Amino acid sequence: AQRVTQPEKLLSVFKGAPVELKCNYSYSGSPELFWYVQYSRQRLQLLLRHISRESIKGFTADLNKGETSFHLKKPFAQEEDSAMYYCALRNSGAGSYQLTFGKGTKLSVIP
Amino acid sequence: DTEVTQTPKHLVMGMTNKKSLKCEQHMGHRAMYWYKQKAKKPPELMFVYSYEKLSINESVPSRFSPECPNSSLLNLHLHALQPEDSALYLCASSQDRTGSYGYTFGSGTRLTVV
Numbered sequence: 001a002q003r004v005t006q007p008e009k010l011l012s013v014f015k016g017a018p019v020e021l022k023c024n025y026s027y028s029g030s031p032e033l034f035w036y037v038q039y040s041r042q043r044l045q046l047l048l049r050h051i052s053r054e055s056i057k058g059f060t061a062d063l064n065k066g067e068t069s070f071h072l073k074k075p076f077a078q079e080e081d082s083a084m085y086y087c088a089l090r091n092s093g094a095g096s097y098q099l100t101f102g103k104g105t106k107l108s109v110i111p
Numbered sequence: 112d113t114e115v116t117q118t119p120k121h122l123v124m125g126m127t128n129k130k131s132l133k134c135e136q137h138m139g140h141r142a143m144y145w146y147k148q149k150a151k152k153p154p155e156l157m158f159v160y161s162y163e164k165l166s167i168n169e170s171v172p173s174r175f176s177p178e179c180p181n182s183s184l185l186n187l188h189l190h191a192l193q194p195e196d197s198a199l200y201l202c203a204s205s206q207d208r209t210g211s212y213g214y215t216f217g218s219g220t221r222l223t224v225v
Binding site for chain 1: 152153154155156159167201208209210211212213214215216217218219
């Protein structure tokens with residue numbers, strides 16, 4: 001069975017400090033991982049896909065298959081980064097594809 | 112149009128009522144999803160439609176009945192709900208059922224069952 005673990009419920013950092021939101025996964029197949037973000041009073045939206053290897057809003061995430069991790073990083077936090085962040089794993093089994101979410105980490109950037 | 116639109120935004124219903132939640136997208140996406148999100152919890156998958164056919168039902172009680180009239184619309188019919196069904200109901204869509212390009216979520220319907 002697949003599982004996504006985000007060990008921190010809440011992460012507080014000062015503006016300008018580096019940010020790392022942790023995500024570990026458990027999956028027997030070839031995983032596809034995503035980060036979704038939910039700003040206050042806004043809809044859940046896709047932030048990053050591991051297969052695209054892109055940087056969005058200064059965030060990057062690298063899939064480490066050896067450590068089964070997909071941590072989200074940003075070198076300098078901004079106040080507008082304060083939000084709820086969900087790591088998600090897309091699994092495939094028996095021809096079906098499902099997106100499994102971690103429990104989320106609330107990032108609070110202190111001015 | 113790059114959005115998933117859900118109506119209504121808020122709904123209060125009694126346990127004997129029948130109501131429907133609606134979801135619409137015009138991005139040409141061929142997979143659509145219903146998720147349930149309780150406060151401070153991650154979204155939980157309820158149903159998946161792929162090419163207007165139900166492909167996944169995550170053991171959801173029959174008091175929730177999904178319907179996909181066409182490739183742009185997804186409904187969730189509600190009947191005889193319980194107070195514990197109160198939650199944010201999210202609709203999402205993806206280009207296809209693989210979801211490799213990510214999902215686009217609606218803003219949700221906040222449902223309160225009294």
